[in-house]
Amino acid sequence: MDKKRILAEIRRTTEQNDGDPLGIDRFREETGIRKEDWYGIYWARWSDAQAEAGVEPNRFGEDPIEKDELLRQVALLTRELGRYPTKPECKLRKRRNPSFPNVSTLRRRLGAKAEQVSRLKDYCERHDEWQDVASLLEHSLPDVPPETEALPGEDAGLLAGQVYMLKHNKAYKIGRSTDAARRYRDIKVQMPYATEEVHVIETDDTVGIEAYWHKRFASMRLEGEWFQLSASDVRAFKKRRFQ
Numbered sequence: 019m020d021k022k023r024i025l026a027e028i029r030r031t032t033e034q035n036d037g038d039p040l041g042i043d044r045f046r047e048e049t050g051i052r053k054e055d056w057y058g059i060y061w062a063r064w065s066d067a068q069a070e071a072g073v074e075p076n077r078f079g080e081d082p083i084e085k086d087e088l089l090r091q092v093a094l095l096t097r098e099l100g101r102y103p104t105k106p107e108c109k110l111r112k113r114r115n116p117s118f119p120n121v122s123t124l125r126r127r128l129g130a131k132a133e134q135v136s137r138l139k140d141y142c143e144r145h146d147e148w149q150d151v152a153s154l155l156e157h158s159l160p161d162v163p164p165e166t167e168a169l170p171g172e173d174a175g176l177l178a179g180q181v182y183m184l185k186h187n188k189a190y191k192i193g194r195s196t197d198a199a200r201r202y203r204d205i206k207v208q209m210p211y212a213t214e215e216v217h218v219i220e221t222d223d224t225v226g227i228e229a230y231w232h233k234r235f236a237s238m239r240l241e242g243e244w245f246q247l248s249a250s251d252v253r254a255f256k257k258r259r260f261q
Contacts, residue, residue: 019055027051028071037112038122039073088119088127089141092134093151101154102135126242129232179224181231183216183255189240190216190247192231192255194224217256231255 027049032039042064046052053064061067068074095103095111095118103111105121112118119127128134139155142148179196221227238245245251 019051019059021056021060024051024056024060024067025071028068028073032068032071032073035120035122038120038126039068039071085127086141088123089138091118092124092138093142093148096138096154097148097151102131102138129236130229133229133233133236178222181219181221181224181227183218183252185214185216186244188246189244190252191243192228192235192245193243194228196224216252219255219258 028039028045031045031048040048042053056067061070092103092108095107099107108118108121108124112120124134128137135155139152142152142155179194181192181194184191184193219227232239232243235245235247235251238247238251240246
């Protein structure tokens with residue numbers, strides 16, 4: 019595999035993803051370039067490849083945008099529009115104001131659109147200067163897709179499979195898949211250290227059950243699907259085998 023091609027694909031996919039570089043597994047899905055094509059040949063770490071490509075690496079556990087600042091910027095745009103912004107409106111604001119968060123950052127940090135609106139409403143209700151935005155969001159909530167909205171390309175109806183919990187160092191990932199074993203193998207490839215499978219829940223509604231656990235542990239969220247959980251939180255998840 020040619021090094022120049024890998025670097026070019028990192029730049030291309032980063033640009034298409036609103037400036038956020040892709041993780042190893044999604045990069046492979048988008049380009050067909052596997053970890054074996056670069057690991058130990060050109061770079062020892064994926065972040066090194068991203069840095070050489072001239073993009074800012076996404077490092078696990080980092081928090082480049084404080085959540086309150088992220089919510090403040092979305093609140094300001096909501097106030098200007100008189101409603102919660104659409105994805106194209108967020109992208110337009112990003113082009114005009116580079117400090118505005120990427121759409122992918124909003125999704126990763128705040129969840130699906132319904133969860134974004136709910137989090138923003140909570141933020142506005144806690145700050146007197148944003149009470150007008152909180153009132154606007156009261157009218158937005160009925161029009162927002164439910165917590166179980168599907169990711170692009172997925173059926174919005176029930177999706178059978180598994181909701182799984184993985185452990186990496188002191189962090190826990192809660193995700194969903196129609197084939198948890200294969201997904202676990204994919205995640206192991208992208209993590210630099212050992213990743214342990216903790217528990218799998220079989221369900222006919224992976225989207226809804228994943229959303230339930232993400233909401234339940236929302237206050238412990240690190241970023242995306244990663245959480246800082248207590249032993250009792252993990253025990254609660256492991257009690258469920260079917261949902």
